[in-house]
Amino acid sequence: MKHTTVVIIGGGATGIGILRDLSMRGVKAVLLEQGGIAAGASSRFHGLLHSGGRYAVKDNEAARECIEENTILRRIGRECVEESEGFFVLTREDDPSYEKIWVDSCEKAGISAAPLDVKDALRLEPNLDPDIRAVYRVPDSSVDGFRLVWHNAMSARRYGGEMLTHHQVIAIDQEGGRVKAVRARNLITGEEVCIACEMVVNAAGSWAAQIVRLVGLDVGVQPDRGTLIAFNHRFTSRIINRLHMSSDGDIFVPHGSITILGTTSFKADRPDDHHVPPEDVLRLLDIGEVLFPQLRSYRILRAFAGTRPLYISNGSAAGRAASRGFHISDHSEEGLEGMLSIFGGKFTTYRLMAEKLCDLLCSKLGVTAKCRTALEPLIADPSPEVLEKARKVFPVHGAELAANRLGDAFPTVVERAEAMKENTLLCECEMVSRAEIEFVANDPASTSLTDVRLRTRLGMGTCQGTFCSLRTIGTLTECGVSFPISPAENLRGFLQERWKGLRPALWGIQAREMELGRAVYAATLNLDGAKHEQEK
Amino acid sequence: MNRKSDILVVGSGLAGMTAALTAAASGKSVTLLCYGAGSLSISSDCIDVLGYFGGERTKEPFTVMERLPEEHPYRKIGTQAVKTALEWFEKFCAGAGLDLHKPAEGEGNHELITVMGTTKPSWLCPDSHDAACIRDAKHIAVFTVENMKDVHPRLIIDQLKHYPFLADKDFQGFTLPCPIKDARRNITPLDIARYVDKPDGLRWLHENLEAFAGKFDVFLLPPICGMELAQNVWKKLSTELNVRIVEMISIPPAVSGLRLYDVLRKSLNQKGVYLAENVQILSADVEQGKCRALYSEEGQRWEADEFVIATGGLLSGGISTEPGKAWESIFHIPLNVPADIEAWSSPDIFGSSLFARMGVSVGGDLRPLDEGGAILLKNVRFAGRVLGGYDFALEKSGHGVALATGWLAGTLAGKE
Numbered sequence: 001m002k003h004t005t006v007v008i009i010g011g012g013a014t015g016i017g018i019l020r021d022l023s024m025r026g027v028k029a030v031l032l033e034q035g036g037i038a039a040g041a042s043s044r045f046h047g048l049l050h051s052g053g054r055y056a057v058k059d060n061e062a063a064r065e066c067i068e069e070n071t072i073l074r075r076i077g078r079e080c081v082e083e084s085e086g087f088f089v090l091t092r093e094d095d096p097s098y099e100k101i102w103v104d105s106c107e108k109a110g111i112s113a114a115p116l117d118v119k120d121a122l123r124l125e126p127n128l129d130p131d132i133r134a135v136y137r138v139p140d141s142s143v144d145g146f147r148l149v150w151h152n153a154m155s156a157r158r159y160g161g162e163m164l165t166h167h168q169v170i171a172i173d174q175e176g177g178r179v180k181a182v183r184a185r186n187l188i189t190g191e192e193v194c195i196a197c198e199m200v201v202n203a204a205g206s207w208a209a210q211i212v213r214l215v216g217l218d219v220g221v222q223p224d225r226g227t228l229i230a231f232n233h234r235f236t237s238r239i240i241n242r243l244h245m246s247s248d249g250d251i252f253v254p255h256g257s258i259t260i261l262g263t264t265s266f267k268a269d270r271p272d273d274h275h276v277p278p279e280d281v282l283r284l285l286d287i288g289e290v291l292f293p294q295l296r297s298y299r300i301l302r303a304f305a306g307t308r309p310l311y312i313s314n315g316s317a318a319g320r321a322a323s324r325g326f327h328i329s330d331h332s333e334e335g336l337e338g339m340l341s342i343f344g345g346k347f348t349t350y351r352l353m354a355e356k357l358c359d360l361l362c363s364k365l366g367v368t369a370k371c372r373t374a375l376e377p378l379i380a381d382p383s384p385e386v387l388e389k390a391r392k393v394f395p396v397h398g399a400e401l402a403a404n405r406l407g408d409a410f411p412t413v414v415e416r417a418e419a420m421k422e423n424t425l426l427c428e429c430e431m432v433s434r435a436e437i438e439f440v441a442n443d444p445a446s447t448s449l450t451d452v453r454l455r456t457r458l459g460m461g462t463c464q465g466t467f468c469s470l471r472t473i474g475t476l477t478e479c480g481v482s483f484p485i486s487p488a489e490n491l492r493g494f495l496q497e498r499w500k501g502l503r504p505a506l507w508g509i510q511a512r513e514m515e516l517g518r519a520v521y522a523a524t525l526n527l528d529g530a531k532h533e534q535e536k
Numbered sequence: 537m538n539r540k541s542d543i544l545v546v547g548s549g550l551a552g553m554t555a556a557l558t559a560a561a562s563g564k565s566v567t568l569l570c571y572g573a574g575s576l577s578i579s580s581d582c583i584d585v586l587g588y589f590g591g592e593r594t595k596e597p598f599t600v601m602e603r604l605p606e607e608h609p610y611r612k613i614g615t616q617a618v619k620t621a622l623e624w625f626e627k628f629c630a631g632a633g634l635d636l637h638k639p640a641e642g643e644g645n646h647e648l649i650t651v652m653g654t655t656k657p658s659w660l661c662p663d664s665h666d667a668a669c670i671r672d673a674k675h676i677a678v679f680t681v682e683n684m685k686d687v688h689p690r691l692i693i694d695q696l697k698h699y700p701f702l703a704d705k706d707f708q709g710f711t712l713p714c715p716i717k718d719a720r721r722n723i724t725p726l727d728i729a730r731y732v733d734k735p736d737g738l739r740w741l742h743e744n745l746e747a748f749a750g751k752f753d754v755f756l757l758p759p760i761c762g763m764e765l766a767q768n769v770w771k772k773l774s775t776e777l778n779v780r781i782v783e784m785i786s787i788p789p790a791v792s793g794l795r796l797y798d799v800l801r802k803s804l805n806q807k808g809v810y811l812a813e814n815v816q817i818l819s820a821d822v823e824q825g826k827c828r829a830l831y832s833e834e835g836q837r838w839e840a841d842e843f844v845i846a847t848g849g850l851l852s853g854g855i856s857t858e859p860g861k862a863w864e865s866i867f868h869i870p871l872n873v874p875a876d877i878e879a880w881s882s883p884d885i886f887g888s889s890l891f892a893r894m895g896v897s898v899g900g901d902l903r904p905l906d907e908g909g910a911i912l913l914k915n916v917r918f919a920g921r922v923l924g925g926y927d928f929a930l931e932k933s934g935h936g937v938a939l940a941t942g943w944l945a946g947t948l949a950g951k952e
Contacts, residue, residue, distance in 0.1 A: 278877035282859055422683055470652060470787060474688030486698070487691055488652070492885070499885035506880050506891060507857040514881070515851040518892065519578060520787050521885075522929035526656040528886035529588060529932075533655070534698035 002195040004030045004162070006361065007182040008203055009169050009211055011035075012042040013145065013347055015203035016152045016163075017354035017373070023159035024376070025362060025369035030195055031161065032184050034168040036451050038149035040205050042347060043454065044274070044306025046228055046253045046262040048239060049073060049081055049143040050348040053088055053113060053136075054246055056105035057098075062325050062349075063109035067139070069349045072374045073148070074141060079379060079404040080148040084254055086140025086239035087121060088113065090133045091290050094244040099134055102243060106138070113138050127235045129293050140239040142255050145347055146454055147405060151378035154408045165445050167193065172200060172214050172339070179215075179338035188447055188484050199361060202341035206271030206309040212341060217334055221343050223271045223307035226263035227280035229288075229505070232299040232462055235259055240291055249287030256430075257461065258301060261288050268307050276303045276504040299509040301464060302501025311344030326353050328360060379407035386411050393417035398431035405456060406436065413439045426475060427468040429461020434475055441481045448483055449473060449494040459494065466517050469494050470525070488530060495521055540839040541567040541810065543949045544830065546817050546866070547846035547854070549574040550935055551920025553800040554621075554942030555844040555949070557628070560807040562950025567838065568804060569815040569830075574797065575848060575921070575934075578788040581796035582648060582665055583622070583636065583939055586610070587657035587932030595644040597659060597936070607925035609937045612900050613944050618936065621943035626660060632799045634767060636660040643668075649756060650785045651687045653695025657932060664761055664770040665792065669780040673753035675706045679745075680758060682714035683723045686787055687758040710748065715740045726789045728760040732769060738762070742773060749777040759783040759791035766795050817847075817866050827916050830866065842915050842949040846942060849921035855895060864896050864922065869904055869912060871895065871924065888930065895924030902945045915952070917945035 006022055008015050011033025022029045033039070052066030074081050090099055106113040113136045121135035122128055153163060167184040170192070174180055181196040202211045206223040234254045242250035253260045264280045281303045289295045311327045326345030332338075340361060345353045355371045362369065382390070382403045390399040393414065403410045417423040417435035424434045440446055440455045449472065452458055458472060459465030473487045473494075483490055495517065502510050522528045542564035545556040548571075556568040586597035586604075594600050601615045610618055622638070629636045638660055639646050645657035649667045658665075670676065678689040689709025696702045715737065716727055731737035745755065761783055762769035774781050783792070804811060821829040821837070829839040845866060847854030856865045860875040871894055873880065880891040897905050902917040919941035921928060928934030 278859070424683060424685060426685065467787070471685040471688075474651075474686065474691040477691040477694055478688045486694075488654070488695055488698075491652075496885050499881075500883075503881050503883070504877065506877055507859050507861075511850045511857045511891060512853075514891070515849060516578075517885070518929040519575075519851065519934075523584070523932060523934055524579060524656075524785060524787060524790075525650045525652040526587075526654045526932070527652065528930060529593065529656070530652075530654040530695075530698075531886070532591075533593070534695065535700060535703075536698075 001181070002030065002193060004028045004195055004197050005365065006030075006199045006201060007032065007195050007197045008201045009182070010202070010204035010207070011037045011163065011165060012040050012203070012205050013038065013149050013152070013350035014205065014342055014345065014353055015201070016149050016156065017350045018201055018203055018357055019161040019163065020152045020156040020159070021354045021358040021371055021373050022361070023156045023161035024372050025358065025367060027362065027365065027367055029161055031163045032167045032169055032182065033163065033165045034187065034207075036165055036454065037153055037163070037445060038146045040207075041306040041308060042149050043146040044304060045145060045226065045347060046251055046260045047143050047145055047255055048251060048253045049141040050346070051086060051138040051140045052109055052111045053086070053102075053106055053138045053140070054241060056109050056111060057102055058246065059325065060105055060109050063105070063111060065349050065352055067109060067111045069352050070139060070141065072351065073143070073348070076374065076377045077148050077151060078377070079407065080144045080151060082142040082255070084140070084142045084238050086138045086241060087116070087125065088136045088138060088241045088243040089121075089128065089291060090135070090243040091129065092131050092133060093290055094133075094242060096133065098244055103136070111138060125236055125238060125240070127292050127294060128240070129291060134243065136243070140241070142239065142253050143347070144255065148378075150455065151407050155378045158408065163445075164193070166447060169211060169214065174215065174336065177335060177337055179336065198338060198365065200339045201357065201361065202339065206307040208309060208341055208343055210271070215331070215336055215339065217331060217336070219329065219341065219343065220312040222310045222312050223268040223273065224310045225266045225268035225273055225305050225307050227276050227284065227303060227305045228260055228262035229281060229284055229303050230301040231259045231261065232301045233259060235292060235294075235298060242291065249284040252288070252291065271307050271309075273307060274305045276305050278504040280305075281504050300502070300505040302498065303504045304501055309344060328357055330360065382410050386414055389418060390414045393420075393423045393435070394433055395425055395431055398425070398433060401431050402433070402436050409439060424475075426472050427456070427458040427461065429463055429468070430457040432456045432458045437472060437475065438479055438481065441476050448485060449490045450497055453494065459498070464498050464513065465494055466513070466520060486536070488527060488534065492527055492531065537836045538839060539567065539836070541565040542840060543567070543842045543844065544569070544838055544840035545844040545846065545946070546830065547574070547848060547852070547920065549846060549848055549852065549920055549938060550576055550796075551938035551942035552844070552846035553804060554625070554939055555846055555919050555946035556804055556809050557800070557807060558624075558943050558946030559844065559950045560804070560809050564950055565810070567810045567812065567840070569817060569832070569838065570811060570813050571816045572852070575852060576790065576793040576797040578790050579793045579934065580665070580785050580790055581634065581636070581662060581792040582646070582658040582785070583625070583660035583935040584657070584932040585618070585622070585659035585936035587645060588930060593657055596639070597645070605925065607897065609923045609926055609941055612898060612925075613902070613940060614900065617944050618940040621940040622660065624943060625939055628803070629799065632803055634662060634796065634799045636662055637666070648785050649696070649782060651692060651758065651787065653692035655699065656785065659936065662767065662792070664766065664781065664783045665785065667782045669754055670782065671701065673705065673780070675752045676708070676754045676756060677748050677752040678707060678709045678756045679712055680709075681712045681723060681728055681760065684725065684728070684758060686724065687784070692756065692784070708752075712744045724789055725758040725760050725786050725791045726794070728758070729763050729766070729791045732760055732762045733765050738769060742776065745773065745777055749779055752779065754780045754782060756782050756784055759786055763791070763795055764798060820867050822867065822913065825912065826914050842952050843917070844945045844949055845916060845918050845922060846920045846938075846945070847922050849895060850891065852921065854922035862894055867904070867913065867916070869896055872907065886930065888927065892927040892929060893925055896922055897924055901948055902941060917949060919945040
């Protein structure tokens with residue numbers, strides 16, 4: 001039996017944010033996550049760090065929270081944020097009377113929204129429809145959700161926070177109306193762990209209702225599926241929003257060399273409903289074309305979906321109309337001491353959500369330490385010496401990229417690269433070198449090539465793994481990294497993930513890519529036949 | 537600008553080049569239009585005819601061929617045509633200095649070994665790829681070259697040992713020092729194969745392998761035994777080192793596919809086929825069910841009496857798609873596909889997918905048919921992946937279909 005003060009359930013932005021916050025306040029905590037870190041909505045969204053402009057009219061309070069948190073995150077998490085700025089664009093299809101309401105609401109929320117001449121806007125973003133009517137600049141930014149969560153995790157680790165990934169909570173033990181312990185199963189080894197604790201925090205996002213049900217209570221969390229498309233081009237340098245009441249498919253977010261278009265909003269049956277119907281993709285293209293007329297000629301890298309954990313209090317609205325605000329439940333009101341749940345919210349305000357929850361939790365524990373998460377950067381900047389060394393062992397532009405991805409681990413990886421005869425570049429599209437891949441693969445949190453992909457961006461670029469997956473699994477086998485599954489299974493799993501992302505967009509250039517993938521991996525390497533012929 | 541020839545072939549993959557060669561044998565003037573390198577640059581010089589049927593490995597392709605579905609190109613042209621095409625090709629290659637062999641009488645498909653450590657069935661292959669010797673071998677050395685990203689002995693050994701018949705073999709992995717300086721980040725088997733064509737390169741390979749001779753029964757190498765001189769290099773090394781050398785099949789750039797490509801190109805030149813590079817055909821001039829000419833990007837008109845279209849499938853651009861729609865790219869022949877996009881593919885990447893079998897429907901003479909079975913174009917034949925009714929990836933039948941249909945299309949066009 002393990003002992004700790006707080007068990008946190010859920011390894012998304014909120015849960016990890018809470019782990020960091022508690023660890024910085026000196027409260028012992030263990031986090032349980034059923035998948036990998038940020039496997040849910042925290043990595044399955046468009047990666048927009050909201051300025052708040054999107055919520056200004058409908059929920060001015062949420063908009064104010066957004067701009068405040070946006071400012072904080074650009075400071076503490078700058079390795080994860082690309083300060084791309086955003087445009088709000090009034091198109092020929094949007095109601096012009098909304099413009100003034102929106103401008104006033106932004107001012108009220110404290111969001112700077114400066115008008116820009118349409119001609120100047122088109123010079124900056126020449127792929128936009130020339131027939132747009134008005135443009136405003138806002139401090140939107142692109143954020144790498146996955147990386148931000150990981151950097152929070154690194155910070156939490158530094159303060160003693162502990163994380164167990166691939167651990168699914170199976171029971172929450174109670175005694176005399178109090179939470180006593182949390183039991184979880186390691187989904188990879190099948191082992192069970194029991195962690196005794198004083199408090200439990202349910203930050204399971206779309207899975208939060210399932211956790212509440214474990215203690216015999218009920219809550220209104222409605223998973224809401226949002227579909228997104230990643231394109232193989234950075235056809236906009238800025239985040240582009242439609243200047244109208246928030247709707248489907250009206251946000252474009254550039255990330256590195258790609259652009260993400262999102263999202264739809266459909267009620268999902270299950271929190272893990274990540275199925276993307278082709279209709280969603282076609283609908284996004286239809287709507288997106290209003291801003292970018294050439295949209296259909298750009299290659300789609302993948303379509304994917306996440307589920308938003310919308311909180312529905314009794315009788316309130318669902319779907320697009322539901323609040324993006326968050327809600328903290330103290331289950332002592334229902335007769336169970338020692339358990340708090342946090343519902344709803346959005347990525348941009350994860351830190352604030354964690355702060356509010358930890359304030360409540362600490363008051364219950366009698367801890368007086370104040371929140372410091374807004375004051376201290378998630379990771380320290382690499383020293384000039386380490387960067388200088390890195391430039392000799394990483395590809396030119398790759399040193400910076402690796403430093404941003406790796407955070408705390410960067411100096412270790414640089415040392416590893418220096419010790420190698422040659423730090424080969426394994427993923428040319430995203431500039432990921434062997435030292436980084438080996439390091440991440442050796443992390444206990446990595447259980448497959450897919451986990452390595454998520455942390456390093458291996459296989460996320462133009463080739464989508466067609467050329468880099470074989471050499472990566474080869475390299476890892478060569479240097480003795482072993483995963484719970486065989487190299488062939490690993491490769492099949494990796495390719496299968498990519499396949500899933502292309503199936504709902506099977507036409508045009510995507511269809512060519514799919515045929516190429518099958519040509520290499522089935523026709524040439526016979527991975528399909530080998531599946532039945534090789535013994536486990 | 538106008539160019540006129542008796543026969544016009546579009547596409548420089550195995551199907552197109554084969555069609556151009558057989559058409560040229562008729563003595564007629566032949567033009568071959570190329571757009572890109574063709575699929576040999578991503579495959580190999582081994583001719584997979586039919587490695588799998590209904591998910592099971594075939595012992596040899598011809599006995600099961602008759603049981604393929606009716607729309608399969610092999611069924612359309614008949615088993616005999618496939619056999620004749622393969623015989624022709626074997627002879628042709630031997631004459632061009634690239635010996636490809638079918639398995640010995642009574643033996644099943646050849647067994648190839650890939651850099652993924654898998655085995656793959658194939659029908660015709662050069663001696664250097666024939667891995668039959670591995671069955672009787674006890675000690676097997678697996679080689680890579682320093683900084684060759686795509687070839688890793690430990691992976692290959694680990695995977696090969698998952699096959700029951702290889703589980704007990706003594707495998708050992710070795711890395712040869714990289715002979716090419718200043719290109720360390722990007723060494724592919726193609727770089728080394730080109731180097732080995734030179735005297736220095738051959739010496740390098742010989743010297744580095746010599747130390748292992750006598751200790752192993754088989755050497756598994758990346759495909760690095762030369763390009764133009766591959767056959768001689770392989771023979772020389774095998775004899776001098778007295779060891780069975782097997783080249784593994786690798787991912788693109790495909791060394792052995794390019795060897796075959798070079799052989800075919802050379803032959804086309806010798807036969808007087810006019811090759812035009814970088815010509816993309818966009819449309820056709822068709823009158824009363826007869827094609828009069830094709831138009832390329834620059835508005836150039838390519839006239840001919842007979843046409844062979846070997847433009848490939850989705851990957852090469854012979855087939856175009858839009859959401860829920862598919863058509864042949866030059867003549868805009870609609871392909872019968874469901875509007876539901878999800879029905880196009882299997883949820884499993886290696887499952888049976890409709891889009892993989894999508895292509896032009898033809899008669900036994902490879903002329904395109906409409907839905908009622910009537911000939912759409914009297915003087916146009918289709919060959920290779922642009923044809924529907926088969927899945928080259930799962931069946932391991934890509935080169936077999938390309939070769940057989942290319943051979944037939946060229947032969948028939950030559951007879952008109």
